[in-house]
Amino acid sequence: MNAKTPGLSKQDARTEAERLIREAMEKKKLAVTKGDTRIEAKCGKCGAPNRVVATKGERRVEFKCKECGQQQMSL
Ligand SMILES: [Zn+2]
Structure with a gap:
């Protein structure tokens, strides 16, 4: 076996694969935290x-009606 073989050794290949998996997971995590929910909230007054943007996990969002300016919570 030639120890000076150019390119990736088995160890390097595994490290590279792990790095790619980690990167993919980081991206996924980012996508999840960025996954804001858009809610169509109807104004209780008019x-x-x-269109209200809720952060993930948030169920009730405070918003101001764009038509009448009523401050309220979406359901
Ligand atoms: Zn309104």
Whole structure:
């Protein structure tokens, strides 16, 4: 066996694979934290639809109606 074989050894290949997996997981994590939910909230006062962005895990979002300015919570 030639110890000076150019290119990736078995150890290097494994390290490279692990690095790629880790990178993919990091990206996934980022995508999840960035996964804000868009809620179509209807104004309780004038009935106008409002697009509200909720952070992941958040269920009730405070928003101000774009039509009448009513401050309220989405359901
Ligand atoms: Zn309104």
